[in-house]
Amino acid sequence: MTITYAVEQVDTVTISAASVIEGMDLMSPFVWQEGDLYRIMVRGVPHPLEPRDPTGIIARGESRDGLTFLMDPGLAITPGPGAEDLGGCEDPTVLMAGHEYLVYYTGVDKARTQGCMILAAGPDLTALVKEDLVLKAPPGEGNIKEATLARTAAGDWRLFYEYAAQGASRIGMAGGPTPKGPWTVLPDPFDIRADSWDNWHLSTGPIWQEAGQDPVMFYNGATHDARWRIGWISFSPDFARVTGRGLEPLLVPPPAVTREATDIAFAASAVAAGNLIALYYSLEDRMLRRALIGRYGG
DSSP: OOOEEEEEEEEEEEEOTTOTTTTSEEEEEEEEEETTEEEEEEEEEOSSOOTTSOSOEEEEEEESSSSEEEEEEEEEEOOOSSGGGTTEEEEEEEEEETTEEEEEEEEEOTTSSOEEEEEEEESSTTSOEEEEEEEOOOTTSOOEEEEEEEEOTTSOEEEEEEEEETTEEEEEEEEESSTTOOOEEEOOSOOOOTTSTTSSEEEOOOEEOOTTSOOEEEEEEEOTTOOEEEEEEEEOTTSSSEEEEOSSOSBOOOOOSSTTOOOBEEEEEEEEETTEEEEEEEETTTEEEEEEEEEEOO
């Protein structure tokens, strides 16, 4: 039977006033659940972005309803002192491994010419330590960013990431025995479709795993002019082959209010919402939304 996914509801996600990132553009909302709480790490970008501003700082907060977040007074991750992220910190992805938080994020160098993937970890979100430079492209070969982690049916791990190739973004994949690696680069999990809405750029989105079902990634795809939409693709439990892929985008940005707004919807995380999937994403690289997604068939 054919499987498909459909958006049932869209809600606005807000952060508390007087937070460290108030007034900034908001991107990459990574939301996860701990008991009755929803926690968030989100990238804030100064607006307008001045030459000396970081390309991102990462704030943290919590919520009871998954829509209105009270932000902590401190920041979760800030640039430096290492050279790899002196220009900015972007795209947080959080995983709880036992009693330790693992936060994969993108570090941007001082010159803002290259991004790499960095791991910060710690037993408490207020005491994360930058542990490892996970993946970095050779000089001049663009960025490695936007981590997504998933466990296979056999118990090992996959790390998905965005990388640059021939003037476009693609999705790469690495395998490892633990959520900290060590990581071995594997063949790309899937490619663009020349005749579709994802014919030029691809970027990772969250993976939803449910017992008895193929894991599904809500990925980001775009045309040559960077009109980003959110689609879905499913995999076998070992992530070795694709088992399904939506023909049309799952989420398309609404008409922009201003002419200069970017035409972007970009998925970042997913949590359970009863029998639905709550997908958190950004619009126009500046505001946050949550879509409730239903799964049909199978």
